[in-house]
């Protein structure tokens with residue numbers, strides 16, 4: 001079962017489909033390339049996956065796919 005350990009100690013799993021902690025990102029300019037009527041599978045292939053830790057809200061973005069380490073982003077605050 002694909003999983004990773006968040007820096008807060010929570011185990012994040014990404015084998016569940018659909019995955020309740022996974023978000024799909026797409027660059028606005030890439031999205032704009034799709035026709036008005038889109039094939040959801042093609043749209044899915046163009047996305048980047050992000051896991052949001054349910055414990056600490058840290059975001060883990062798989063910029064280079066699932067086979068490479070994700071980049072962590074820690075929540076901050078607006079001052």
Ligand SMILES: [Zn+2]
Pocket residue numbers: 006007008009010053054055056057058
């Ligand atoms: Zn966490």
